[in-house]
Amino acid sequence: MLINFTVDHFRSFGVEQTLNMVATALKDHPGHCVQIPGTEKSVLQVGVIYGANASGKSNLVKAMLFAQQMILGQRTLKSFVQHRFRFIKKQQPTSFEFRFFAGGQVFVYGFTITQEAILEEWLDARSESGREVHVFTRSRQEIHIGRVRAFGEKHATLQRALRALKQLGVRDDQLLLNKIVELSNQHRGDLLNRVVWWLTECLTVVEAESHFAPLVDMLDADADFRQFSGAFLRNVGTGIEELSIKKARIDADKVPKPFLDQLQPPKGQNVAFTIGGPGITLELDVADPTKVVRKNLTARHQVSSKDYSISFQEESDGTQRCLELLPALYHLTEECKVFVVDEIDRSLHPLLCHALLKLFLDACPGKCQQMIVTTHETHLLDLDLLRRDEVWFMEKDRHQQSRLSSLGDWKARKDLRIEKGYLQGRFGGIPFIGDTKKLMDMIQCPVNGTRHEKKTSP
Numbered sequence: 001m002l003i004n005f006t007v008d009h010f011r012s013f014g015v016e017q018t019l020n021m022v023a024t025a026l027k028d029h030p031g032h033c034v035q036i037p038g039t040e041k042s043v044l045q046v047g048v049i050y051g052a053n054a055s056g057k058s059n060l061v062k063a064m065l066f067a068q069q070m071i072l073g074q075r076t077l078k079s080f081v082q083h084r085f086r087f088i089k090k091q092q093p094t095s096f097e098f099r100f101f102a103g104g105q106v107f108v109y110g111f112t113i114t115q116e117a118i119l120e121e122w123l124d125a126r127s128e129s130g131r132e133v134h135v136f137t138r139s140r141q142e143i144h145i146g147r148v149r150a151f152g153e154k155h156a157t158l159q160r161a162l163r164a165l166k167q168l169g170v171r172d173d174q175l176l177l178n179k180i181v182e183l184s185n186q187h188r189g190d191l192l193n194r195v196v197w198w199l200t201e202c203l204t205v206v207e208a209e210s211h212f213a214p215l216v217d218m219l220d221a222d223a224d225f226r227q228f229s230g231a232f233l234r235n236v237g238t239g240i241e242e243l244s245i246k247k248a249r250i251d252a253d254k255v256p257k258p259f260l261d262q263l264q265p266p267k268g269q270n271v272a273f274t275i276g277g278p279g280i281t282l283e284l285d286v287a288d289p290t291k292v293v294r295k296n297l298t299a300r301h302q303v304s305s306k307d308y309s310i311s312f313q314e315e316s317d318g319t320q321r322c323l324e325l326l327p328a329l330y331h332l333t334e335e336c337k338v339f340v341v342d343e344i345d346r347s348l349h350p351l352l353c354h355a356l357l358k359l360f361l362d363a364c365p366g367k368c369q370q371m372i373v374t375t376h377e378t379h380l381l382d383l384d385l386l387r388r389d390e391v392w393f394m395e396k397d398r399h400q401q402s403r404l405s406s407l408g409d410w411k412a413r414k415d416l417r418i419e420k421g422y423l424q425g426r427f428g429g430i431p432f433i434g435d436t437k438k439l440m441d442m443i444q445c446p447v448n449g450t451r452h453e454k455k456t457s458p
Helices: 057-072 077-083 148-168 176-182 190-202 214-221 223-235 257-262 317-333 350-363 418-423 436-442
Strands: 002-008 017-020 033-035 042-044 046-051 094-102 105-113 118-126 132-139 142-145 203-206 240-251 272-274 280-284 291-303 306-311 337-341 369-374 391-396 402-406
Touching: 002 057, 017 402, 046 057, 046 350, 057 094, 057 105, 057 176, 057 190, 057 203, 057 337, 057 369, 057 402, 094 190, 105 190, 118 176, 118 190, 132 148, 142 148, 148 176, 148 190, 176 190, 190 203, 190 337, 203 317, 214 223, 214 240, 214 280, 214 291, 214 317, 223 240, 223 317, 317 337, 317 350, 350 369
Parallel strands: 046 369, 046 391, 203 337, 337 369
Antiparallel strands: 002 017, 002 094, 033 042, 094 105, 105 118, 118 132, 132 142, 240 291, 272 280, 280 291, 291 306, 391 402
8 A cells, every 4th residue: 555655846846745645643434544564553545635726636646657657668758858847947856756565565666867867766675673674776877786685585586686687787767667577576576576566556547537448358358347337337327237348350451550550569468559538449369460359348228128239438428437437446355456546526426426435435444445536526525434634735835836735734623614614715725716807807798788898099
């Protein structure tokens, strides 16, 4: 689970900001807390972040996604120029750091970059004695291996992997952890496998406008998930009775070349690619590379005792968004997951948004599941639903820098009407709306049916 995430000099973050998921001493909703291994502290299962438009909520999500994509090798430093903090004359390096626990062990991983090079990179882990030990540190291309003997009998595989990577070296623009991701499980060892698993599989980031590409494959491969999804959508009144996947094999030469180029599998692996919106994927046929498999998600509706099947693309934005969030609920009974969702309320009714979060919390009290969301939906500001330290506010200062604060820091009373206080500006994170009369004058807004004409000089 995520303990905290820190970002500095990325998009609207001109100064270091930390989303700290460590629970305070509050006694509210004890089932929302999961103990950090080897400590007396706990982390929260939910974080709900509020803020005005352009306050930086989405930038926090983008920061996590950018760091994850760098680890996976899906981002290059050349693209970083689009994400620098702009309101500063002399550019500063950008840093990201995750503190998390996986497999009963606490880790700290981070890196510092410019648009030219990786300046620093580090991985620490808590040893069996409870001390935080360097696994490796890196300064540009110089790699230092830490005291890995502190990790007990299984340190040999870890040491061999790090020594091999040190000897091979790493490019200025490539993370060492990206090289580790490319190793097989058996060559990484248990400790590095936990780190790779958490940062690449456990952490799932869903952007506001993104389509969850693996979703069609999940629905295709897992009949139980497909049944659960259909039942959930039926239960919330979407009109959908059942979901199904329709497949078709088409000649590769009939697929537009730009799409086909993106389907070329690296290192012999099959690659799925989402086109045209949610519910449709193209992928190369593993058995016959001259063919492309098209998967189309369809929804069955029943009207007047007759069945109608339509493409999921034709469903409402709210229905599509709801389906994108269902993996977060379905995985509650499986291994640990951390879902970071931008604008969870996008296209969703307030009651449905509230129900989704309540279902998440009710289904996994004290379990290793976590959901961090950004929202404008004030109905979630309900202390019967959330702890006070699970609510965060984002706003910009006079230097256009995004800053985070927690409701837990405000020492608000448990019986306080948080929603009303937030909308009144008591906790910050709301838009400043200026004098609209000036705007009315600019558009010559009619008064009592008469439009005022602009006065012109004689």
